[in-house]
Amino acid sequence: MTPDHHAVLGPVPGVPGFLVVSGFSGHGVMHAPAAGRAVAEMIVRGKSQTVDVSSLSVERFARGEAIHETMVL
Numbered sequence: 084m085t086p087d088h089h090a091v092l093g094p095v096p097g098v099p100g101f102l103v104v105s106g107f108s109g110h111g112v113m114h115a116p117a118a119g120r121a122v123a124e125m126i127v128r129g130k131s132q133t134v135d136v137s138s139l140s141v142e143r144f145a146r147g148e149a150i151h152e153t154m155v156l
């Protein structure tokens with residue numbers, strides 16, 4: 084679980100080469116195919132190209148940009 088019930092997906096600042104794909108809360112099965120593709124592209128190509136997952140960065144909490152979701156618990 085994360086504070087906004089959305090995944091944390093992507094690199095962790097200050098820890099080179101460490102990617103997080105976790106915290107899917109109540110919708111991890113639904114998000115799994117896209118998350119897998121996104122993180123595979125990050126590893127191989129340096130960034131997610133198929134889907135923009137920048138809003139799922141762990142840094143969003145420090146920036147006060149948690150995602151408000153009204154459709155999915």
Ligand SMILES: Cc1cc2nc3c(=O)[nH]c(=O)nc-3n(C[C@H](O)[C@H](O)[C@H](O)COP(=O)(O)OP(=O)(O)OC[C@H]3O[C@@H](n4cnc5c(N)ncnc54)[C@H](O)[C@@H]3O)c2cc1C
Binds near residue numbers: 105106107109112114
């Ligand atoms: C009641 C409930 C209902 C849900 N309903 C839905 C739904 O309808 N639709 C949907 O899309 N999602 C649903 N989800 C959410 C979905 O199940 C999760 O988001 C998803 O399973 C998370 O997948 P994961 O692989 O990231 O983590 P997990 O499935 O939690 O896998 C993590 C694995 O890591 C292992 N592990 C933990 N610590 C260690 C360690 N130190 N060393 C080695 N292994 C370790 C655990 O044993 C586990 O096997 C529901 C979840 C719950 C609890």
